[in-house]
Amino acid sequence: MKKQTKKKAKTLSQLTHELDKWFSLFIRHRESKDGMNRCVSCGRTLPIKELQCGHYVSRSNRSTRWDENNCWPQDAFCNVFKNGNYPEYTKYLLDRFGQKWLDDLIKKGREIKKFTRFDLQEKINYYKEWISQNEKK
Numbered sequence: 788m789k790k791q792t793k794k795k796a797k798t799l800s801q802l803t804h805e806l807d808k809w810f811s812l813f814i815r816h817r818e819s820k821d822g823m824n825r826c827v828s829c830g831r832t833l834p835i836k837e838l839q840c841g842h843y844v845s846r847s848n849r850s851t852r853w854d855e856n857n858c859w860p861q862d863a864f865c866n867v868f869k870n871g872n873y874p875e876y877t878k879y880l881l882d883r884f885g886q887k888w889l890d891d892l893i894k895k896g897r898e899i900k901k902f903t904r905f906d907l908q909e910k911i912n913y914y915k916e917w918i919s920q921n922e923k924k
Contacts, residue, residue, distance in 0.1 A: 844896030
């Protein structure tokens with residue numbers, strides 16, 4: 788008889804990495820049409836695979852790292868090489884949502900938030916399910 792090995796629980800770091808992957812897919816697919824989406828900073832329309840999950844408030848802030856209001860599709864040039872292209876990113880958010888909305892997002896980014904393994908796994912499950920239902924649309 789074989790000895791059953793107990794599956795080791797994923798670390799917070801592993802869960803964070805996995806959630807980042809699924810959340811990024813969600814952000815790039817949300818509001819996409821025919822596998823294409825627009826960079827919120829420069830407006831270029833690109834295939835989803837060529838876009839990234841651009842965080843307005845830095846992803847180092849856990850309270851807004853996986854906040855759907857904080858993240859929008861950006862091309863690599865704006866997100867990486869232009870360090871987020873904040874002047875244009877800001878203009879997009881202000882035009883779409885207004886100053887109070889943006890102020891609230893920035894304020895939320897200053898909050899301290901800790902996530903448990905359960906919290907992270909719950910979010911992973913949600914975004915995986917969303918992607919499986921919407922990716923082919």
